[in-house]
Amino acid sequence: MSSTVKKIKKTSMLKKLKKITFEQPIWLFILLCVIGFSFSSEYFFDLNNFKNILVQTSTIGLIALGLTLVMINGNIDLSVGAIVALSACLAVDLQADFGMFPAIIIGLISGVVLGALNGLIVWKTGVDAFIVTLGAMIGIRGLVFVYTEEQSFFANDFAFSDMGSSSIAGIPTLALILVGFAILVHFILAYTIHGRNTYAVGGNRQASIDAGIRVGPNIVINFAICGFLAALAGVTLSSQMGAATPNLGRDFELWAITAVVLGGTKLTGGVGSIVGTFGGVIAIGILRNGMNLLQVPSFYVLVIMGVILITVLFFDRQVNMRLEKEVGR
Amino acid sequence: MSNLDHNQSIDIEPTESIESTESTKGQVILRLENITKCFPPSVIALDNVSLNIKKGEVHALVGENGAGKSTLMKVLAGIHQANSGTIELDGNIIKLNGPMDAKKQGLLLIHQELSLVADMTVAENIYLGNLPKRWPNIVNNKVLYTNVDKILARLKCNFNAKDKVSSLSIAMKHMVEIARALVFTPKIVIFDEPTASLTDTEKFVLFDVINDLKKDGVAIVYISHRMDEIFSLSDRITVLRDGCYRDTVNTQETDEDKLTQMMIGRSLDGNCKSAMGELGDIALEVKDLSCHGRFENINFTLRKGEVLGMYGLVGAGRTEIAETLFGIRPQTSGQIFLDSELVNITSPADAVANGIALVPENRKEQGLVLGMNCRDNITMSILNKLDHMGVLRHKDELAIYNKYESELAIKTPSWSQKVGNLSGGNQQKVVIGKWLATHPKVLILDEPTRGIDVGSKSEIHKLIRKLAQQGGYAILVISSEMPEVLGVSDRILALFDGKINGEFTDQEVTEDKLVKAISFDNSKMNK
Numbered sequence: 001m002s003s004t005v006k007k008i009k010k011t012s013m014l015k016k017l018k019k020i021t022f023e024q025p026i027w028l029f030i031l032l033c034v035i036g037f038s039f040s041s042e043y044f045f046d047l048n049n050f051k052n053i054l055v056q057t058s059t060i061g062l063i064a065l066g067l068t069l070v071m072i073n074g075n076i077d078l079s080v081g082a083i084v085a086l087s088a089c090l091a092v093d094l095q096a097d098f099g100m101f102p103a104i105i106i107g108l109i110s111g112v113v114l115g116a117l118n119g120l121i122v123w124k125t126g127v128d129a130f131i132v133t134l135g136a137m138i139g140i141r142g143l144v145f146v147y148t149e150e151q152s153f154f155a156n157d158f159a160f161s162d163m164g165s166s167s168i169a170g171i172p173t174l175a176l177i178l179v180g181f182a183i184l185v186h187f188i189l190a191y192t193i194h195g196r197n198t199y200a201v202g203g204n205r206q207a208s209i210d211a212g213i214r215v216g217p218n219i220v221i222n223f224a225i226c227g228f229l230a231a232l233a234g235v236t237l238s239s240q241m242g243a244a245t246p247n248l249g250r251d252f253e254l255w256a257i258t259a260v261v262l263g264g265t266k267l268t269g270g271v272g273s274i275v276g277t278f279g280g281v282i283a284i285g286i287l288r289n290g291m292n293l294l295q296v297p298s299f300y301v302l303v304i305m306g307v308i309l310i311t312v313l314f315f316d317r318q319v320n321m322r323l324e325k326e327v328g329r
Numbered sequence: 330m331s332n333l334d335h336n337q338s339i340d341i342e343p344t345e346s347i348e349s350t351e352s353t354k355g356q357v358i359l360r361l362e363n364i365t366k367c368f369p370p371s372v373i374a375l376d377n378v379s380l381n382i383k384k385g386e387v388h389a390l391v392g393e394n395g396a397g398k399s400t401l402m403k404v405l406a407g408i409h410q411a412n413s414g415t416i417e418l419d420g421n422i423i424k425l426n427g428p429m430d431a432k433k434q435g436l437l438l439i440h441q442e443l444s445l446v447a448d449m450t451v452a453e454n455i456y457l458g459n460l461p462k463r464w465p466n467i468v469n470n471k472v473l474y475t476n477v478d479k480i481l482a483r484l485k486c487n488f489n490a491k492d493k494v495s496s497l498s499i500a501m502k503h504m505v506e507i508a509r510a511l512v513f514t515p516k517i518v519i520f521d522e523p524t525a526s527l528t529d530t531e532k533f534v535l536f537d538v539i540n541d542l543k544k545d546g547v548a549i550v551y552i553s554h555r556m557d558e559i560f561s562l563s564d565r566i567t568v569l570r571d572g573c574y575r576d577t578v579n580t581q582e583t584d585e586d587k588l589t590q591m592m593i594g595r596s597l598d599g600n601c602k603s604a605m606g607e608l609g610d611i612a613l614e615v616k617d618l619s620c621h622g623r624f625e626n627i628n629f630t631l632r633k634g635e636v637l638g639m640y641g642l643v644g645a646g647r648t649e650i651a652e653t654l655f656g657i658r659p660q661t662s663g664q665i666f667l668d669s670e671l672v673n674i675t676s677p678a679d680a681v682a683n684g685i686a687l688v689p690e691n692r693k694e695q696g697l698v699l700g701m702n703c704r705d706n707i708t709m710s711i712l713n714k715l716d717h718m719g720v721l722r723h724k725d726e727l728a729i730y731n732k733y734e735s736e737l738a739i740k741t742p743s744w745s746q747k748v749g750n751l752s753g754g755n756q757q758k759v760v761i762g763k764w765l766a767t768h769p770k771v772l773i774l775d776e777p778t779r780g781i782d783v784g785s786k787s788e789i790h791k792l793i794r795k796l797a798q799q800g801g802y803a804i805l806v807i808s809s810e811m812p813e814v815l816g817v818s819d820r821i822l823a824l825f826d827g828k829i830n831g832e833f834t835d836q837e838v839t840e841d842k843l844v845k846a847i848s849f850d851n852s853k854m855n856k
Binding site for chain 1: 655695
């Protein structure tokens, strides 16, 4: 009796494991990377290094969290990199006039407002989010240059740059911020009405409208959250550096999209999760960190990252196709 | 190289072809022998159908929905391969390897649904997949446009080869579809319900084209539900019923009554009305509802516990009425009363709030989020009632799901199964469950069994009856399948061209009356 129970338990465990690897192959990839790098570099498998990875990826990570919402919603936000620069510049420059915390809050608000504006334009005009946020990306970057007059700002308040390197209970503050917001956004997606509607709108917009879901506000809120997290990433990044430059955050939107897509979110919307995105972020962090430790020249790192992105998504597709066949539709 | 001949030049000289065909007119060009087509596991769509078609005739093909007309045509166009039987063209037995092969042999199907690329020109669409090219591999625009100009002139089209398809009217787009057929040398052109989306004037243009083709010795196969068109156009009529060949008659020697008799001629089965339920108060009353160009002055009432069937051809305005009641399509005039109170419905959200639910015609595109699981789909429209400060109460959600899973007998391994993986019948039950969860007063089902296999169909029908009789819902069933309408309805409205053209109670309705009511304008008929 008990042996059969055990067997069933074992098979269901196996099934669960299979399911996880099928749904989020990125975690399997991370496992392979960790094993690989641990054997090839003596510095890799170390608690401090792992903390380091979390800090290094916190900027891209925060952006990717917000972007996950927008992409599950069936949209995309390319303006996040520019928002990083704007909020960083505001948060650093305004410290002299208003004090540190008000300056940070103004920086964050700028992200929320611009994000909501993106969403509002997408909703009201019906123009594709790719185009709207492409325009926003260019325009906001221009605003940053207007505001900074091509100058860099330095934080005079040491408390600000201390925050970037501080720790709470032995864990870097920036890592805590990333993990904390990951849990929060995961909660929103998995447990709230807003989250459920986000999936529904991205999965089938017409069915959502017919079901009485208010599609427009749903989209705007997601863009606003995305803008907020991008602005937060700007603040944390500038606190790491103790400074803000107008070129901050260039290409960040592309890295964030890479992380989100690696995590299994579909560009067409309706599918995705924060657990997956977090995996994507960690995967990028580990790859960068590991190859750095192995002293791979940085240009080759880019080549390898590009290849890996396509390979992982290729396997993802193969696995999904096989899954569909297994279910036998 | 030889099959690319048409790329180089098209020889369209009607005078020549008339001379050559005059003598051979009436000769059999296509002979079908014992065509059988099965769709596994258990559907026999065509059962030993034999048929011959003569040169220069318009051969009408009639039968109810599901009689096998479309399948037969798809076999002829090379889309389906017959399981057994032979096709003989011009005296030679041929085998069709796919649609392109059929086209090259001269068998051309004009699709009912338009399949054009909107942002390309007329000429590019006509030659799509088959563009004339010159060395090394570039599109030969000169040949393309001169050929297309010739074809358009032959069809007497009033648009140019270089026009964008997106700028054309629906009728013009149909002409483009027909023009596609003329790229090849057509021997047989098959029209599948070509007039469903055309206006009256556009229809006559189409009929002219058909008559021209006929003069050139091309055989026309014409599928339609509309009796008036069949009688004015065709030379001979073949009747199919339940996948079997019934008879071929000369059009002059028959009339509508005889024809409908032949089309129906089977016992009424699938009736799932055990007993008439007690009817309650009037739940829905529609007064003079109109939507410009779609339907006019629709009046009807629907009682609690009643199933009202709405039957009509494609384009008669059935779906449009449902969409208007549900707030998707704006009404131009008229009033809607729910529980004798006047309501103003301008959006689906209004409709849901007022207790109207619509199970749409196309469940995959409009009804379900295929990537979400069963539970999430069912609770989708009532999430606002299931939260505690914005956080969903999973227990309550699951309780609601379980209720409808057992009530509707949804067969799924678990609530977490993705809806996209369920069978059509179970998907439809999930959509129904989603709307029952909103506690509607009126439930509208548009083509509730489209694309669902026979077994699940009767299950859905029983479910509809149960919901009306035990649940007390007022149900409006829209369908283009006669057995379905007859099987589930307490009362039937027949629609013709956007008007109610007859109302029948369950006792007085016959298939005969119903076919007439949807095929002829009542005002022109003396009953």
